[in-house]
Amino acid sequence: MNDRNRKLKPFVPQPDDDLIVCRCEEITKGEIRRAVHDGMFTLTEIRRYLRTGMGLCQGQTCTKLVKGIVARELGVRPDILEPSTGRAPMRPIAMEVLAKDREEKAT
């Protein structure tokens, strides 16, 4: 049970808020911290709201960093935050390759 109206510590700007955390989608630490204060309390919600980890690398670089930032903002241990779901095809695949999922005899 997660009460979305529980009080967080007030949002205080930090000197490194401009730091880019998700490089694919260019999302900063400050944007992630703000999103938590706007009610995005889970890693899935952060991802859906900000697009962190939804770029070409699919979160391989930033997942852990985002988790740390969100946990600190919520005042909880990072390991209690559920990871968000990995999605097929895991590595980007061109449509023309994905379209050939079955052998087709030349006609």
Added chain:
Amino acid sequence: MNAEVIIVGGGIIGCAAAYHLAKNGVSVLLLESSENIGDGGSTRNGGGVRQSGRDPRELPLIMYAIQNIWPKLSDMLDTNVEYCQHGNLRLGSTPQHKAILEGLTSRAAACGLDVRMISGDEARQLNPYLSEEVSCASWCPTDGHANPLMATMGYYKMARRLGAHIISGEKVVELRKIKGAVRQAVTVSGNVYEGDTIILAAGYESRFIASTVGIDIPMQPVLLETLVTEAVAPMFWQMLGTADADFYGHQTEHGSFVFGLNSGLEPYAKPGKPLSTSIAASAACRGIMRYFPSLSKIKVVRSWAGWMDSCADHVPVISKVEEVPGLILACGFTGHGFGIAPAVGLVLSQLAMGQETAVDLSALRYDRFQ
């Protein structure tokens, strides 16, 4: 814990109702079973905001939403919902397709919608990336698309800011009446919440919850699938569909393309967590490349699936319930509840406050199946 209105389900419908109620100073408590707000269809859909191709019973809601809410939604929610109104092209390549499109078009035009048939060449003038395969299309210039993640989370964010009380991880399993009127929502953890009005907006699960007060809405869960590509430079802004409904989609403000897929196997999906099948994305890529050859090199980065609450007659139930005073149903959206959600949120708040609704809802009553 008490509130004037309890909302069961934190998808876009529940969050939009919570937003309007909180804005009107009504005390609201929203209960969502998942750990994540908007984890159902609301953050998994293709983002279509279409009037064309709609059932006439749903047209007043979508026309109201497009005329009065979508254009200002980003400001209302302090969130860029990426609403883009550049029309809908529904494409066809055979005489059968043409017949399907003509039927849809004449039915919608009879309801006062600006939608018309155009030739393949006219379609290519609107969208130069279309292949020569396309021989006819329907064109509705006032249709469009928006970002479902931003719209859903935006309604949630604003409802919360306006003071709506929102709890996730609280699964409602039973409604209880007191003195003939519904008053309590009981959760799986044993908590009992009490309110004067209960809005049931829990997608397909609404069927089980409503049955605890003796109401049955004929719905079925059906799986829908979606994919998204890498971001590329802007190509076109129209919403796309096909006469066969084998795919639909658009390019987002971000540059990626979002495509909804149809493999034909949707009603037979395995129950439980919604999982992408191995065949739908591949089949859709073949369909997309036939109409848009220039997309063949674009990379697919993610695919996912979601459940829709398919109603027996393919339009939702948005209704008070005579036998159960205090209960308001909002379910059965049948895979097209995103575009109308802003209007649905508004009329639900009006029903709960005992006001006249902005749109006549008599065609969407709960007792129409008898």
